[in-house]
Amino acid sequence: MSSATRLTGQMIIAGVPVRGTGTEIRGFDPAAGRALDPPYRYGGAGDVDAACAAAAEAFGAYRATTSEQRARFLETIAANIEAITEALVARAVAESGLPQARLTGEVGRTTGQLRLFAEVLREGSWTGARIDPALPDRSPLPRPDIRQRSIPLGPVAVFSASNFPLAFSVAGGDTASALAAGCPVVVKGHDAHPGTSELVARAITDAVATAGMPAGTFSLLFGYGPELGVTLVTDPRIKAVGFTGSRSGGMALVAAAATRPEPIPVYAEMSSINPVFLLDGALADRGAELGRAFVGSLTMGSGQFCTNPGLVVAVDGPGLDTFVAAATDALAASPATPMLTPQIARNYAAGVDTLTQTAQLVGRGETTDQENACRAALFTTDARSFLATGDLQAEVFGSSSLIVRCADADEMHAVAAGIEGQLTATVHADDGDLDTARSLLPLLELKVGRILFGGWPTGVEVCHAMVHGGPSPATSDSRTTSVGARAIERYLRPVCYQNVPKSLLPSAIADGNPDHLWRRIDGRLTQN
Amino acid sequence: MSSATRLTGQMIIAGVPVRGTGTEIRGFDPAAGRALDPPYRYGGAGDVDAACAAAAEAFGAYRATTSEQRARFLETIAANIEAITEALVARAVAESGLPQARLTGEVGRTTGQLRLFAEVLREGSWTGARIDPALPDRSPLPRPDIRQRSIPLGPVAVFSASNFPLAFSVAGGDTASALAAGCPVVVKGHDAHPGTSELVARAITDAVATAGMPAGTFSLLFGYGPELGVTLVTDPRIKAVGFTGSRSGGMALVAAAATRPEPIPVYAEMSSINPVFLLDGALADRGAELGRAFVGSLTMGSGQFCTNPGLVVAVDGPGLDTFVAAATDALAASPATPMLTPQIARNYAAGVDTLTQTAQLVGRGETTDQENACRAALFTTDARSFLATGDLQAEVFGSSSLIVRCADADEMHAVAAGIEGQLTATVHADDGDLDTARSLLPLLELKVGRILFGGWPTGVEVCHAMVHGGPSPATSDSRTTSVGARAIERYLRPVCYQNVPKSLLPSAIADGNPDHLWRRIDGRLTQN
Structure with missing residues (x-):
């Protein structure tokens, strides 16, 4: 095992390895029935504060990056994950008891998701660009120039799933779609696969550095859900939550978020008997x-x-x-x-x-x-x-x-x-x-x-038309999907620009369509 | 005053006038300082139950109507409102103290909103149609045929605003966008303008009958917010809430909704100092x-x-x-x-x-x-x-x-x-x-x-690019707008159809594009 894949037993906060000081956890090989090295330790409220502060500080610069820059960043994460496939699959097999072929496939799915969002970013409709041009001669009142685009919500808390150590975990669909949207991400890694989490977190951290993104764009924490998880969800700097897990776990986060003065979206994908x-x-x-x-x-x-x-x-x-x-x-x-x-x-x-x-x-x-x-x-x-x-x-x-x-x-x-x-x-x-x-x-x-x-529900295609979601209690927000292209919409909100000087307009809604986007002009789709 | 505009002092539940049995309220002319006839009475839990039951029963047939049918229905509401403009403005002036010119303009805004959503329905992008065609030869696994469209959430509770007796009230933007989406609506009318509310509710009720929509598509209730309002928001048949009013009122509804076993979206537009x-x-x-x-x-x-x-x-x-x-x-x-x-x-x-x-x-x-x-x-x-x-x-x-x-x-x-x-x-x-x-x-x-x-914030254009929304506490859900074309999205959710037989596919995502929609095929927009 090279130094790139040697586990250190640490969390990563804004690019810096940090050793937790709380309860010790270890990966556990359920097939062999033995605990795995190295030990990890839970983080605490101070670590949540540090990760959220770094994410909030990173947000301005990160969201100012272009779609192309974020697309390349996601592709770099994918490439970094592919480069450690062997070690990653071996560790994930050991930590999950899932077969090697399944986890090799899951690496492909994870990198495929990252690349799908790179494609979504380059296609550009995620910006939701709309322009209603001024009507200066309208009677009785002229219409001002009114434009709209979507911007990211802010730092996102992502809770890893137990059952997909890669595709729904540290660099899974929630992280990929939030990063694509322009949101920094703080992941709570799952206790069941800390080593897998550390490897993937380092792949992301390396990509953050390579792509020149602010360090606070990504952090990985470990901790006890009812403590560290709730602290994370109620931190005022967190603006949305992605979760995959049990009904009780998901609804606990929904309840925790409901205690915030500021409501935020909680996307909890929970139980389903299909x-x-x-x-x-x-x-x-x-x-x-x-x-x-x-x-x-x-x-x-x-x-x-x-x-x-x-x-x-x-x-x-x-x-x-x-x-x-x-x-x-x-x-x-x-x-x-x-x-x-x-x-x-x-x-x-x-x-x-x-x-x-x-x-x-x-x-x-x-x-x-x-x-x-x-x-x-x-x-x-x-x-x-x-x-x-x-x-x-x-x-x-x-x-x-x-x-x-x-x-x-x-x-x-x-x-x-x-x-x-x-x-x-x-x-x-x-x-x-x-x-x-x-x-x-x-x-x-x-x-x-x-x-x-005519088929079976296991196997969720990652594509543009997929919906991995549904009415409560399958999820906490049926308006969304956690798999597929539309997952990015969960982390966006629209902003309107009225009579904003042309030199100040974001490129997505600038005259002349410099980003070559599909935009809605007076409600009609056009590439002009 | 003709019989069409003679006030009866009643609520309307699924097309039927119902006299409340609770606290008596009256419109009040703030300029003249006098109470107005007729008296109205608050409804109670039984009225909420009746309205919600009717809405739930209507939902199936109402959502099965075509976009064109709902567009005509909205246009009929607009025409019915226009037909009573004189009486409506007179009553709204008396109940609000606002100037006649302002309220005449507000009639136009209200009918304009209804017609905007008719346009949105005919344009058809609200369906969110996406198709990822099957890839039977893909290796290692073939891709199934995967399609997506949006469907309405279900019955919506709408809370009228005090300050726009027409444009944010019984047939205002929340009602228009919910009806456009295919959701039956139960309105809690505002105590400040019961007469105006009754007139508009009858215009809608007449349109329901003319358009052949199920009676439960629309109901108007009066009641005390902390009682009837909370009963309405916590009724399990209600699937979303639209509200315009104070911060305390909006957050009370958010809190009430948070006690539901099933989370639902609450779109509360609250305070702002702009x-x-x-x-x-x-x-x-x-x-x-x-x-x-x-x-x-x-x-x-x-x-x-x-x-x-x-x-x-x-x-x-x-x-x-x-x-x-x-x-x-x-x-x-x-x-x-x-x-x-x-x-x-x-x-x-x-x-x-x-x-x-x-x-x-x-x-x-x-x-x-x-x-x-x-x-x-x-x-x-x-x-x-x-x-x-x-x-x-x-x-x-x-x-x-x-x-x-x-x-x-x-x-x-x-x-x-x-x-x-x-x-x-x-x-x-x-x-x-x-x-x-x-x-x-x-x-x-x-x-x-x-x-x-270069302008002033008062005056909100109703158009495709408008955002009337914003981060908390301005609203409870910054991802949306309560004014403009995108307001319809608040009441929709996506459903995915995988390998569904062609004869069973909804027309929005059928082969050959019978509805002539803009659709996303393999992620690319096309009208083919």
Whole structure:
């Protein structure tokens, strides 16, 4: 391991390594069941203050950079991450128990996200440029010259996720989109992967220096969520929050932010059980195939995806029986795989135990001696019980899913209407099912951020049209997405310029369109 | 008065006139000092429940209407309002004490807003249509077909403003933008103008019937804010809130919404003192002229504008002395004019009294015997006192303004950096002031929603590029505007469609672009 990838056990505040003074934490290899070197220590209120002060100081100069400068900065971060892929994947495998291939893919996804936002910056529509030219001869009153562009909100606090040590962590989608918007970022790294966090933070820190960005553009802290996390979210210099994690964790940050004198947006991506609707024709045609494919999605990454299919809804009958039988068989042959942390494994086991009290257990994965492994579980219940029992909608993080047997299509509609907000809903339909699907669609639109047909919800494409979001409790703000190009909008706000002298106008809304942007002139899109 | 404009003293719930059973309220003519017929009564929790139930029931059918259908609906509302202009203006004059010309103009503004959103609907970009076509041959994994469009959030609660009985009230910008988005609206009418509210509500109700919209698309309630208002905001069927009013009122609704299990957006447009920066060259060149024009803006509508210039900042010197002298003279010749309500007049008088303790009173408007009249007031202080005394930033709703004398440009920058969030900042600058203006601009961008040069903040153009919003405490959500085309975005959220069968796709994102929209294909704007 070269010096570039030798871990120091430190946080990074505005480019400077800082050793925490609080509780000691260590990465933990859940497959091997052993703690990893080096030790890290939690930071405290003083570290939050230092990181926020540096971010606030950096904000002016950072937001004054051009789109092109920030695009290159993001590309440099991506290149720096790629340069340490081997060490990064090795450490992330050790800290997460996730397979090497998955984490290698996640490096690509992380760098791909950074490059997507570089593309978004160069395309330029993020500026939201609008011009309503003056109408000096309008009667009874002339219209002044009125222009609008978007500016960044200010320093952003980002909370790393446990389940994507790279793509939703230190240089993940929240950080990439906030940096793209022109916001300095203070990351609270996740306890489950401090070494991975340090490596990525150093890749960002090096890029900050290379790109000539102010040092306070980026900091990485470690700390206890209810203390350091709350201190961070309530710091007056923080102007927005990105979070991926549990419902309780996310809602705690929403509540903490609500105590601020100044309201700020909190983008918490929380729990989702991602219902899958199996329609009659599809079940009759390929119930067994669907059952096997479902188990593939359910057990991927030990079920530790935000979009894990934790709920299956179908009308009872032979097709569903075939599905359940095939799924149960596939499940029985599914090896137990390590979960991210011992705590997550304990929570999973407890969640499965609870479900066993209220629903019928129909299948489990292979047994295991491994303490931290996820042994998949499949349950069934009927629609009436499901609708009467709110607890059956609680997310069990891991490979656990509940099949709701409906008496008929009406009951299936009632279940669709009764579910809480979700990230996704999946429909498996044949041509003969299209009328049923058509009547389900308006219900699902009100419940989820993404509707997919014929596939599985795990696997979130990073692209322009993606929505990784949805109504509460899937997220705290359904108007946004945390994956894909539109994630940048979360960290922007519009400013209007009325009769501002031409020499003072930002280039995005200057005469002659020097940035070659798509702009709205009198409400009409044009590149002129 | 024809039957179309005869007041009944009732609320309207989903098309049905309903007499309240709570506290009696009446419109009050502040100029004549007399209560107006007919009496109205507050509604209660049962009325909120009925209105929300009807709105929730209407939502499905209402959001399924086409953009063209909603555009015509908004135009019908506008036409219905125009048809009763005479009676409406007469009643609004009586209930507000505002001049007839102002309220006639406000009718035009209100109908203009409705028609602007009809235009926004027909232009179609509100749909946010995006398509990332499938890449079946992509390696290592194919990309599915991924599309995105925006859908309405659901029923919206709108709180009428006191100071714009038409343009920010029952059929004002919040209602127009929410209806445009496809959201049913439940309005809490303002106690100060129940008759005006009833007339407008009936114009909307008639349009609902004419356009064949579901009855629950619109309801008007009256009630006590801390009771009925809070019940409305915490009703689980309400999915967003629009509010224009005081800081305490707005923050109370934000706090009430924060008690909901499901977070919802609250768009509260609250207090602002709208700083005006007078730069040296402009002051030297036309200090007296600026002083007179300032008083014109300050006293317009008894100073009861969200964008009233309540703060003037300049470097001390002969130019500022000239400005103050001219302003004081103009003020002394300004007649006292009625305020909207006796309570607002009392609050104004108390605010002026308080300021008299902490700043130097330099001028007042004409004296008056009228109990509810606003006698304008002008104060000065120095920059150090201003920065040390938070209370000097408190909005005094009415024609009151504070001039901050700065020792030099640095102190002026310190004042700019020290002000709270505002709706607007105004700069008066000559060519020789451009360097100072350039250095002020980045500070002002972080403080306000609209920066204007060479004019006055009163007067908000309704257009595509307007921002009527700004950082806290000017509003509770700086990412939005309550005036202008982008107000519709407050009530929308994106939904993603992955591999959805072509026959089920909404037309906005269907193949062949049947709605002829600007759409983003693979991130690039196109009309194909």
